[in-house]
Amino acid sequence: MNSQKTKEAQRRRRRFRVRNKVRGTAERPRLSVFRSSMHICAQLIDDDTGRTLAAASSQVKLEKAPQGDYRKVKAETKGEARKQKRALLPDRPYGGNVKAAKAVGLKLAEAAKAAGITKAAFDRGHYRYHGRVKALAEGAREGGLQF
Secondary structure, X not given: OOHHHHHHHHHHHHHHHHHHHOOXXXXXXXXXXXXXXXXXXXXXXXXXXXXXXXXXXXXXXOOOXXXXXXXXXXXXXXXXXXXXXXXXXXXXXXXXXXXXXXXXHHHHHHHHHHHOOOEOEEEOOOOXXXXXXXXXXXXXXXXXXXX
16 A cells, blocks of 8 residues: 555544544534645534534635636746736635634634534544644634534
8 A cells, every 4th residue: 555545544544533522413513624735614514414504714705806817918938927917816815824724713603603503522533633723723712612
């Protein structure tokens, strides 16, 4: 078995080990975390019905469409072309840091309050309780969720 498959198998075992101990109900849903290299998102899930009760993410919807076709940029050098393309594309906030994770936790706590949820069971998945995952949990606690 190559190293990539071994890592994936270890992650799967870790995820199932955590998931066996954490179960979400309507009164105390499971707070599930997904972390990518660029963004982080979390959702409150009722495992009895299989429904998502509240969710929050570091990705934001674009308010306006791109101003022009960035594929048809003409420039003298690659550097100038890159700058012109970047100017045409809308700015997106970076969601792969601790600050963004804490903001997602606060946003999720607000959505949970709106849905009438005060308690949750934290499901870190196969991620370690460290860095962005920890910051999301602390943000949710600050927002009023209890684990």
